[in-house]
Amino acid sequence: MQPDPRTNLSNQLADTLKNRTVEPDDKREITITFRVSYAEKARLEQRCNGVVKSDYIRARLFDYPLPHPKLTIPEANRQAVYELKKIGNNLNQQTKAINEAVKIGSQPLTSNVKEYLQTIKELTALLEQTHASLSQPISDED
Incomplete structure (x- = not known):
């Protein structure tokens, strides 16, 4: 049984396109306008x-x-994501500062410090979940 000529042609075209490298012009200086x-x-x-x-x-x-x-993210969500990132950065800075203080011995690793670090870890996870939720693209049905 011989393969279908259309299948062969289709496979050849797919291979050619797959192996082809596209090198668009680096600098696009010309504007084309049409109605x-x-x-x-x-x-x-x-x-x-x-x-x-x-x-x-x-x-x-x-x-x-x-x-x-x-991704198209609603403006209100973009502002919320921006604020969440700022909060996340602050939490990371606090965690880093506490770990550094424990490392050099200026802060003992007490149960309160461990509990605080765990709370920061949980807050960071919650921020990441909220960030992911707010970063969902707008669906076409909306």
């Missing part, structure tokens, strides 16, 4: 789905691989 209808604009935005329009068009036009979509 589209409202329907075309809506269709383009739907197809881009989180990918920058110029990157999407360039990828489709020049057979570059499609870039991964960027």
Whole structure:
């Protein structure tokens, strides 16, 4: 039984594209502007789905691989994530300072210090969970 010619062609094309290296121009200095209808604009935005329009068009036009979509995080969540990162940095600084003080002997490792370090560890884990939850992209159904 001979393989289907379409399958062979498809496999050859896939191998060629897989092994091809794309080297886009380093410096893009030329701007191209063109008009589209409202329907075309809506269709383009739907197809881009989180990918920058110029990157999407360039990828489709020049057979570059499609870039991964960027996460769209609501503005309120972005502000909350920013604040959570600041809190996380403060907790990390406190942990580092306590561990350093214990290491050099200026702070004994008492049960209170161990309990405080455990609380910081739990808070850090909670911050990471909250950060991950707030960083979820906006779904298309919203």
